[in-house]
Amino acid sequence: MSSAERIEEFLGEVKNSFGNNALVKLKLAGYHGGEADLKSIDVKKIVVKGGDKFSFTFHYKTRDIIKNLIQPEAIGALRTALTSEFRSAQLATTGFDISFERNGDKVRLKRTEVAGREAPSGDHDRAKNRMIDAGKKPYLHALKITGADGNVLSGSQDKFRQINKMVEIFAPLIQAIPGENPRIVDMGAGKGYLTFALYDYLVNVAKRPVEMVGVEYRAELVELCNEIARQSGFDGLRFEQGSIIDYDASGADAVIALHACDTATDDAIFKGISSGASLITVAPCCHKQIRRQMESAPQTASMLDFLLRHGTFMERQAEMVTDGLRALLLEQHGYKTKVFEFISDAHTPKNVLIVAEKQNKSADGKAVAEKIAATKSFFGIDYHHLERLLQAPL
Template identity: 65%
Template sequence: MSAPDRIEEFVLALQTGFIDGSIIKLRLGGYHGAEADLKSVEGRKVALKAGERMSLVWSYKTRDITKNLIIDEALSFVRDGLSTSFRSGRLETRDFDLQIERQGDKFRLKRTEVSGREVATGGHDRVKNRPLEAGAKPWMQALGIAGADGKVLAASQDKFRQINKMVEIFAPLIHELSAKTPRIVDMGAGKGYLDFALFDYLQGKGVPAKVIGVEMRPKLVDDGNKLAAQSGFAALQFVPGSILDYDASGADAVIALHACDTATDDAIFKGISSGAELIAVAPCCHKQVRRQMEAGTSDGRLDFLLRHGTFMEKQAEMVTDGLRALLLEASGYRTKVFEFVSDTHTPKNNLIVAQKGKAGSREAALKKVADVKAMFGIERHYLEGLLGLA
């Protein structure tokens, strides 16, 4: 991951912790900017009459200055600060610590799971928001995540951790959508792990979202709809059909978790063509571009990498997803790619998040696409064809 991606993952964790109420403390250290005598900045979430804020304290040699910022201002400050003025950052939450450190031009990001912490209230009493938790819920039991006692099964710990992480990431992104009742479409829903988890979480937070799972296999569609009804999730629906055949008009968010090879591109295309504000995909398999890289003529300077099968596979994954990000930027989306869960739990752990607006130059993005294709001997990326660009 690049330095900007690691910074963005840290900022996203801060945003998520602010929204779900799990923040304990934020600290930025190793200051080397222009402000004389500034040592560090520490922050916590507070509830004021004007609303929830991040209370940041600038600690100087002889004084402290406190500012209460809205979350967008705080996120911008942290993002800019880590990029330019601070060498380290630490975020402590109820469930984990996240440490980011600059090493030359690179950043190292380390996450440590914790348990047993309590979050102090930062102002008036309020209902404490909690992340998705296990329990005697019909959908968790039916999908084999929890047993009859409501506890997560030993064999499902990784699955539960993965979907919980996805919910943590999606929650603040969905919170930013302009629609009061966001319409979220999951392409290639499968058994609906993510759909049930996300709907359960949003319903618990009072977000009146509609979640639709698109799935080719009729039995999984029937099973999903029966389980949604059994769970009391009236606004969660599963529909039969392929990704490309589904009419995604009116979708505010299009997501796809581990849609294989070009199915990920189908999901991205449907998100772009529907004008969705949010597109988020966790790719799986990268065969289409890899075949072209193996058959084509790449820049000779890459031979030392591409002649090894294991390196070719990794390069194909990065090139495929890098081109997807560029094509999203060319379509008017600002994008970021990062690991959403440790590769200890799944090797397919990259997430592409695209938000409509504030994108860079379309021409610059398309030129970069052409340059990358020439470098790696690629004739055409499948998504290019869907978008009418090749």
């Protein structure tokens, strides 16, 4: 039997166990594909309003990402993974286990019968797996996420999911920062949804003491959030009034900015680099500064004219160019960067996260500078706001 036939045999058992409610778990390991930091994948069955789905948990070095797929999509993804990306897989069902091992072009399957095993419930009760427990959290009630009974309000379900997803991503990154009591600065904190939840998780769940500061320009929000922090007993959390660019971030170990509009994201990155922060994470919002230059330049590269003459494609291209240059500038200043979607675009179209971690060695500054210059020239960009900030004398 060929390796392709053995893979289809394995996938057939996966489909059967899924359809018969016999799937206990499926784990893929031995990753050797091109995606940085991916280690393994866990797969289970869930029951949601739209029907039964496969829930994939992608385990990366510092975070997990969950994707729920209908059966055809899931089987297609598993077929690709088993053919060229993962060397082993373990399928556990209520009646048997099957191990999958691939060595080059050879695939080996081993089946072992089991008895007395029950499949886990497929009910998609996400609350059981939340990073933050909604009950008895004064800050969630004050922020109108939960009612007096501690249950999440129907109109706040999406916001609560977003908060938990962001904590799921940010918490392990911050926990990896060396030293005790790291200083975390949340730039443009707004009403502090993430600030409160992240502090709560780190201090009360992960038992990782931190000093956290939320920086917000609107004085009324600063006053509100400081009162909520006091009522919640969050002694290591405070909010300060001011703009991002004027805030003194000296001593910050991590700088966070979620949806700081346009060049305010650059201001936050600049503050993180200037303070020597170990971690800089931003979710950009709006990309007007670069887009204006691209729109006013002679039609950018004739080969892209068929795309960029359409406003929606120009907007998307400007977003990618802006954030791509941000990643390059971070690398130029000694950071390892990753750019990825951190929540579904069903929640917000501004769902790209840039994660930058300080490295002991810097990138090839000359090569990165040449790439930045070439990119600017190609797209008709005179300057990038972050680049200008970094070039100015401190």
